[in-house]
Amino acid sequence: MEENKILIFDVWGDYAHFRRFYTTTSPLTFPIPPRTALCGLIGAILGLEKENNQYLKYFSTSQAFIGLKLSEPVKKVRIAENLINTKGNYFTLIKKSGHEPRTQISFEFIKNPKYKIYFYHRDEGIYRQMEKNLKYHKSIYTPCLGLSENIANFKFVGEFKIESQNSDGDFVEINSILPAEKTLSEGGVRFDRDSEYFSVRIPIELNTERIVTKYGDILFERNGKSIKVKTDRPYWKVINDTRENIVFIE
Secondary structure, three states: OOOOEEEEEEEEOOEEOOEOOOOOOOOOEOOOOOHHHHHHHHHHHHOOOOHHHHHHHHOOOOOEEEEEEEOOOOOEEEEEEEEEOOOOOHHHHOOOOOOOOEEEEEEEEEEOOEEEEEEEEOOHHHHHHHHHHHHOOOOOOOOEOOOOOOEOEEEEEEEEEEEEEOOOOOOEEEOOOEEHHHHEEEEEEEOOOOOOEEEEEEEEEEOOOOOEEEEEEEEEEOOOOOEEEEEOOOEEEEOOOOOOEEOOOO
16 A cells, blocks of 8 residues: 555445345345445445446555455344246236236345445545545445445544554454455464354455456454454554554455
């Protein structure tokens, strides 16, 4: 990063759904928002061009630095939703005996999600516009958590300096989710008996054709607790009252 500063803001909603790409008839959700979903959320607040997914060209891992912390435990529920039955012509379906124009599908949702997001962009114009929109609680497009009906709210926490740190072979507490394969040393996790650890493979980058160009394995604690790790890469200490240690998703 060229400048040791970041924007921090909270995002929350009633429900979230970040569809796993390999599911078909029963849509399942990732337990945490993939980086690609966070790019969409930030792009909506900024008002970056949506046509032909042009906003995605601003969110490569070399330009946009995004970190995530769970502020509430991951809780999943299933809700049945009515969808249009696409097996045949709509008007034919409503006339045929035994065929309904709609079909009911069970969706998996995250209930009462809340996240803390850490953001920096190399483009000073994008960075400052994001700061302005967050400060005045302004978004150009409606921010949502995965699906358009899962409307999100947000609150600006502030702009803070950050300092690069090294663990020097010792365990350090990381408060954000962790890109495991790029962060952890061998045997680098100290597991707490009272914590619940999960690892999930998520999309990291999309091109403007919405083709995933990068995946990554993410480690997180389901209740949002910090994770004690050894890392052979630098991490970042946020210079504020909480003194959080974070790692960006890459």
